[in-house]
Amino acid sequence: MSDTVNPAPVSPTTGEPVQVVAARNRLGIYFLIVIDFMGTMALIISYAYLWSLNVNNGWAPPGSQFTAFMSNGPAPSATGTSFAADWPFWVITFAVLVTCALTWWSYRLTRRGDQAVATAVGAAAIVVAIATLVAQWWQISTLPFGAANGTYASAVLILLSGNIVHLLVVIFLLLGITNRVRMGLISRSNPWQSQFVSIWITWIAIAFILGAFVTSTMKVSPNDNPTRFGGFEPRTSQPSPAASASPSASPSPSASPSASPSPSS
Amino acid sequence: MSSATVVQQHSVPQPAQHGKPGGMIRHFNVVTAVILGLVLATIFGFLANRLVPSGATGATFAPVLPDVGFLAILIGWVLGFMIGIGAFIGPFRWLMGRDLTHADAEYLAGKDMGVGRYFRYTTDHKVVGIQYLVGFMVIIGLGGLLAMLIRTELGVTWAGVFSPDSYNTLIGTHGIAMIIAMIIAISGPVGNFIVPIMIGARDMAFPRLNALSFWLLAAAVPCLVASMFAGGIRDGWSVYQPLASQSPPGMIGYQITIIVFAISTGIASVNLMTTILRMRAKGMTWARTPVLVYGIFGAALMGLYAFPFYQYSQILALSDRIFGTSFFNPVEGGSVWLYENLFWLLGHPEVYVILLPSIAVCLELIPVFMRKPLFAMGFAIAGVVGVVIMSGLVWAHHMYMTGWAPFANYPFMLSTEMISIPVGFLVLVAIGTLWRGTAWTRLPLMAVYAVIFNKMIGGVTGIYLSDVPADQFFHGSMFVVAHFHYMLMGAGLFGAMAGIAFYFPKMTGHILDERMGSIGLWTAFAGFQLTFGSMFVAGLQGQPRRVLQFDNLFNISNWLSTIGAYTIGIGMLIFLAAIIFSWRNGKVASGNPWASKSLEWQTPTPVPLENFTVLPVVTERPYDYGVPDPYATAQKTSSDKAGVQ
Ligand SMILES: [Cu+2]
Numbered sequence: 001m002s003d004t005v006n007p008a009p010v011s012p013t014t015g016e017p018v019q020v021v022a023a024r025n026r027l028g029i030y031f032l033i034v035i036d037f038m039g040t041m042a043l044i045i046s047y048a049y050l051w052s053l054n055v056n057n058g059w060a061p062p063g064s065q066f067t068a069f070m071s072n073g074p075a076p077s078a079t080g081t082s083f084a085a086d087w088p089f090w091v092i093t094f095a096v097l098v099t100c101a102l103t104w105w106s107y108r109l110t111r112r113g114d115q116a117v118a119t120a121v122g123a124a125a126i127v128v129a130i131a132t133l134v135a136q137w138w139q140i141s142t143l144p145f146g147a148a149n150g151t152y153a154s155a156v157l158i159l160l161s162g163n164i165v166h167l168l169v170v171i172f173l174l175l176g177i178t179n180r181v182r183m184g185l186i187s188r189s190n191p192w193q194s195q196f197v198s199i200w201i202t203w204i205a206i207a208f209i210l211g212a213f214v215t216s217t218m219k220v221s222p223n224d225n226p227t228r229f230g231g232f233e234p235r236t237s238q239p240s241p242a243a244s245a246s247p248s249a250s251p252s253p254s255a256s257p258s259a260s261p262s263p264s265s
Numbered sequence: 266m267s268s269a270t271v272v273q274q275h276s277v278p279q280p281a282q283h284g285k286p287g288g289m290i291r292h293f294n295v296v297t298a299v300i301l302g303l304v305l306a307t308i309f310g311f312l313a314n315r316l317v318p319s320g321a322t323g324a325t326f327a328p329v330l331p332d333v334g335f336l337a338i339l340i341g342w343v344l345g346f347m348i349g350i351g352a353f354i355g356p357f358r359w360l361m362g363r364d365l366t367h368a369d370a371e372y373l374a375g376k377d378m379g380v381g382r383y384f385r386y387t388t389d390h391k392v393v394g395i396q397y398l399v400g401f402m403v404i405i406g407l408g409g410l411l412a413m414l415i416r417t418e419l420g421v422t423w424a425g426v427f428s429p430d431s432y433n434t435l436i437g438t439h440g441i442a443m444i445i446a447m448i449i450a451i452s453g454p455v456g457n458f459i460v461p462i463m464i465g466a467r468d469m470a471f472p473r474l475n476a477l478s479f480w481l482l483a484a485a486v487p488c489l490v491a492s493m494f495a496g497g498i499r500d501g502w503s504v505y506q507p508l509a510s511q512s513p514p515g516m517i518g519y520q521i522t523i524i525v526f527a528i529s530t531g532i533a534s535v536n537l538m539t540t541i542l543r544m545r546a547k548g549m550t551w552a553r554t555p556v557l558v559y560g561i562f563g564a565a566l567m568g569l570y571a572f573p574f575y576q577y578s579q580i581l582a583l584s585d586r587i588f589g590t591s592f593f594n595p596v597e598g599g600s601v602w603l604y605e606n607l608f609w610l611l612g613h614p615e616v617y618v619i620l621l622p623s624i625a626v627c628l629e630l631i632p633v634f635m636r637k638p639l640f641a642m643g644f645a646i647a648g649v650v651g652v653v654i655m656s657g658l659v660w661a662h663h664m665y666m667t668g669w670a671p672f673a674n675y676p677f678m679l680s681t682e683m684i685s686i687p688v689g690f691l692v693l694v695a696i697g698t699l700w701r702g703t704a705w706t707r708l709p710l711m712a713v714y715a716v717i718f719n720k721m722i723g724g725v726t727g728i729y730l731s732d733v734p735a736d737q738f739f740h741g742s743m744f745v746v747a748h749f750h751y752m753l754m755g756a757g758l759f760g761a762m763a764g765i766a767f768y769f770p771k772m773t774g775h776i777l778d779e780r781m782g783s784i785g786l787w788t789a790f791a792g793f794q795l796t797f798g799s800m801f802v803a804g805l806q807g808q809p810r811r812v813l814q815f816d817n818l819f820n821i822s823n824w825l826s827t828i829g830a831y832t833i834g835i836g837m838l839i840f841l842a843a844i845i846f847s848w849r850n851g852k853v854a855s856g857n858p859w860a861s862k863s864l865e866w867q868t869p870t871p872v873p874l875e876n877f878t879v880l881p882v883v884t885e886r887p888y889d890y891g892v893p894d895p896y897a898t899a900q901k902t903s904s905d906k907a908g909v910q
Contacts, residue, residue: 009277013365018277024470024543031535031569038570042577042607046592049603058591058598147588151598154590158581176360183362190277229595 009189022192029196033203040207043162047155047214054221056229059152061145083219084156088139089212092163093205095132099125099170100205103177103198110181113188122178129174133167136160152219159211166204173197280364287372288358290351295384295483298349302484305345306338313337327511332586335495335514339488339521346484351386355473374472376874386480388472391872394458395772396479397449398765402841404446404486405758409837411439416796416830419823423814432813434497434515441502441519442489445526447753448568448615449482450761451622456537456561458772462865462872463555465546465881470539474532481529485522492518501811503612506593506604510585517586520579527576534565534572541565546864548883555863555887556645560625563649567614567621567656575611578604602669609660617656619753621649623760624691624720627713630767631695632888633861634710635702639888645694651687659684665733666740674733681731685724692720707859708782712763715790719755723748726801741811744804747797755793762786762840769847770854774871778843778851785840792832799825863887 008017051059061082102125109118140160145153177197180186186194285291313334321329347353358364365373374389375382382392383399415435418426427435461469469475492498496513509516541562545554581592582604591597593604632639639645661669661677695717704710726748729735739745769777803822808815815823857866864881 012277012279013367013370015367024539027543028471028474028535028539031538032531034569035531035535035573039573039577042574046577046581046603046607049606050592050598050600053600055595055598055600058596147584147590148597151591154584154592154599157588157590158584158592172356172360176356176362179360180362184278185280185362185364187278 011190018190018192022190022195025192025196026199029199033200036203036207040162040210043155043159044210044214047159048218050151050155051218051221052223054223054226055151057226058150059221059226061149061153082144083152084139084143084145084215086212086216088135089215092132092135092139093208093212095128095135096167096170096201096205096208099128099132099174100198100201102128103174103194103201106178106181107191107194107198110186110191110194111188115181115184115187118194119178119182122174122181126171126174126178129167129171133164133171136163136167140164156215159215163208163211166207170201170204173200280366280369282366282368283363285372286366286368288354288363288369290354290373290386293349293351293354293386294381295350298346298480301349302342302344302346305341305348307341309337309341310334331495331514332517335491336517336521336583336587339491339518342487342491343484343521343525347480350480350483352477352480354386370472371874373476374468374874386473386476388468388476389874390457390461390469390472390475391772393469393475393479394454394456397453397457397482398772400479400482400486401446401449401453401761402844404442405450406841407490408439408442408446409834411435411442413830413834415439416827418813419815420827421820421824422817427813429813430497430499433499433501433811434493436811437498437501437504437519438489438493441498441522442486443753444502444615444619445482445486445489445522447619447757447761448530450619450757451626451764452533452537452561452564452618453479454772455557455626455764455768456533456565456622459768459865460537460558460561461540461544462771462868462876463863464541464544464549464558465864465877465883466540466544467875467877467880469536470544471532471536474536478529478533478536481525481532485525485529488518488522488525492516492522503608504582505608506582506599506601507595509582510593517583520583520586523579524576524583527572527579530568530572534568537561537565538569546881546883550883552642553883553886555629556639556642556649557622557625557629559646559649560621560628563625563653564618564621566653567618571611571614571618571657574607575615578607578611581607602664602667605664605667605669606660609663610657612663613660614656616749616752617652619757620688620760621652623716623757623764624688624695625649626764626767627716627760628691628695628698629863630709630763630859631698631702631713632890633767633859634705634707635698636705636890637698637702638886638890639694640697640700641694642886642888644690648687648690648694651690652684655680655684655687662731662736665736678731678733682728685728688724692717692724708777708779708786709763709767711783712759712766712786715759715786716756716763719751719759719793723751723755726751739804741809742804743800743808743810746810747800747804750797750800755797759786759790765844767859768865769844770858771865771868771870771872773848773851774854775847775851776854776858778847781839781843781846785836785838785843787836788839789833789836792829792834792836795829796826796833797829799823799829862890 008019010016011018011021014021053059102121106118106121106125109115109121140157143153143156147153147157174197177186177194181194313336314330317330317333319330370388372378373387375385375387375392378385378387382389383396387393414427415432418424418432418435457469457475461467489498492515494515495518496515498504498515498519499512500508500516504512504516504519541554541558581590584590585592585594585599591599593599593601595601628639628645659677659681661673662681665674665677695713699717726744730739730745730748766777766782769775799822803815803819803826804810806818806822808819808822854870856869859866862885864883867881868876
């Protein structure tokens with residue numbers, strides 16, 4: 001090791017220059033983001049796939065389309081159930097963006113050696129993140145549908161559960177990094193962990209944007225003539241084929257697949 | 266390596282040593298892990314029992330308590346086990362700002378700890394490699410035992426040894442146990458133990474994540490075993506929907522196993538990839554990087570992008586089951602095709618996660634035993650890259666006959682048949698290297714011969730299955746079962762045996778007993794041909810898979826398969842005996858018993874904690890066997906010239 005020529009500080013644990021350790025850790029963070037991105041994509045693909053299929057006309061929440069009477073919980077009320085409101089998704093996403101900006105700012109301050117202000121900004125980020133978590137919980141608990149109310153409800157709830165997990169990780173990371181900045185472990189000469197947390201939170205913000213985007217753009221399914229598998233509805237609850245507005249008097253659904261066949265027919 | 270004197274303004278604060286090196290983690294090991302796991306499992310199960318109203322039923326009218334109770338027990342187990350092994354101490358220390366001192370890090374790496382380090386959260390990559398090796402053998406032993414039971418039942422039609430439900434459980438558990446075993450077969454032991462030394466590094470990039478990946482695996486597998494006592498996994502390893510949502514709570518064991526195992530694989534992949542990209546020795550350019558490193562890297566990359574889909578398929582299935590969502594329940598708007606897509610988005614790359622390291626380890630050792638350079642190494646690398654890219658584009662060949670997007674069958678048929686091109690590169694490189702070599706036929710090379718033979722049969726039969734019209738006949742038959750066993754076992758497992766035999770001297774300090782080892786290998790090989798060769802016949806005749814009752818027409822081939830399976834069992838036991846015997850008191854190995862040129866053999870055996878006292882500098886390509894030494898030649902020519910002049 002050319003100690004005298006290379007003035008880079010070394011990591012206390014491995015004895016390597018901190019830059020070397022940092023480059024390695026940054027790459028690790030990027031790979032972890034790839035994993036989390038693919039997982040998030042699995043949820044988004046599921047959302048879009050179910051939205052496009054609208055199997056058994058079960059996409060939209062109950063009240064209008066389908067009552068999940070089979071579930072054990074109380075039957076959802078027929079009125080007031082609908083798609084989730086858009087604005088909470090975007091307000092929460094905005095709050096995550098604020099957290100993200102504060103984290104980057106804190107990192108910049110750390111690089112400049114402004115430990116006290118960096119700690120304060122980090123603390124502000126923690127406060128915003130916790131408030132976001134509360135808001136996210138509030139959104140979930142006030143949704144006009146439950147988990148058993150069709151696939152839209154399922155897809156939204158799983159996305160929001162993912163948000164909760166992401167926020168918990170963010171809060172853990174922010175608590176740790178801010179504490180470490182306060183203790184002087186993250187400093188001008190070794191600010192990298194602060195940068196990694198900022199990179200991670202940037203990805204989390206992107207994940208929130210993706211989630212808000214799909215939930216607010218994919219609502220009513222484009223498939224208004226979905227495959228029908230029937231269900232276990234009592235026959236009386238179904239509108240009889242004769243009463244439907246369809247002019248077709250075809251008795252067999254298989255003969256005319258475009259005439260919405262109902263399971264009772 | 267202390268450079269505390271460097272520069273005053275830029276010094277990094279040195280962590281203080283709190284108490285003895287290692288700190289809290291001194292109190293944790295596998296015993297505390299098991300105890301805490303069992304305690305939390307009991308507490309969580311008890312709480313579930315208290316909190317869930319008795320008689321409550323869920324969306325499928327099934328009672329809720331067994332599901333929730335079993336889930337709670339498994340979560341308690343995993344959480345308790347991971348707390349008990351000390352996995353949460355690292356994050357906690359980071360949170361509190363109590364960084365590791367050098368002494369702490371050495372304690373964590375198991376310095377001067379003796380055998381105890383194998384039973385702890387030890388970060389040394391060599392310890393993790395050995396842990397993976399033993400873990401692999403345990404899981405494959407479990408899966409192999411189940412395979413014997415399956416073949417016992419199938420010896421004659423409806424032998425009646427097991428009930429249909431138990432039989433299905435045997436199939437499902439065997440399948441997923443073997444898949445897990447084969448995924449870790451080479452990337453675990455060889456990837457962790459050998460690859461860092463091979464590239465001239467002191468350890469993996471993230472030693473603590475390395476320990477975490479192994480112990481997560483150790484926490485996951487007992488969930489699989491537990492599931493056998495909770496109704497079992499009755500739906501094959503692919504646990505298709507909606508069957509899976511209607512099966513007993515044992516299915517939750519599968520789901521938790523996969524969710525935890527996916528985390529383990531993900532962080533192991535991150536670790537291997539970062540190590541390979543960032544920690545190669547000075548002078549180890551990409552042209553000088555051994556082909557095994559490429560193979561492991563490719564497998565890790567596929568695991569990285571594909572495993573989350575599998576993990577989320579199981580998270581969604583669990584959510585359907587526990588929270589009444591309807592991702593895969595068509596009555597309430599779900600789609601079983603969604604499940605199949607998510608599943609096979611991993612399911613197919615996973616085949617290459619298994620095969621790529623296996624072929625790469627063969628390519629790594631052929632030059633050593635043929636004493637000639639690897640033939641067309643560029644094609645080998647192109648093969649790895651091609652497989653990694655294409656394996657993500659073929660998944661729906663598992664769904665030709667499900668009715669999902671029939672128009673997509675032909676593109677997927679094309680991509681599937683195209684992936685045989687990069688795979689062909691890899692096999693041709695192997696054969697080209699074998700061609701006209703002077704074979705030093707030791708046990709590892711024998712296993713390579715077995716791999717090439719099996720790979721050929723597996724590959725050729727795969728072409729029939731990739732063909733949509735032919736698959737209309739073959740799908741769901743024993744032909745498919747025989748095909749994928751030729752790939753995953755014939756090429757995968759025999760490749761792992763090659764790798765274990767080759768690296769055994771470096772990993773254990775002893776030579777693997779050639780005589781016992783080769784008897785075991787060839788017995789298993791003969792049994793393998795009998796088992797799956799006759800299974801091809803049964804499949805061609807039309808015997809469906811997953812069915813324990815079959816027509817008398819298939820009696821002979823099934824009977825032969827069963828005899829073959831027992832033969833495999835005997836062969837594998839002999840191989841295992843060779844491993845155990847050689848490990849305990851086999852011939853002591855020198856540092857480089859195969860006279861290999863690559864870096865990992867240049868270290869002494871047993872490998873010291875820091876691998877290299879001075880980090881090596883690489884100046885040559887890895888396989889220049891029998892090639893004139895460029896320096897010697899250069900000196901000779903210059904001196905010749907000098908003499909002439
Ligand atoms: Cu496949």
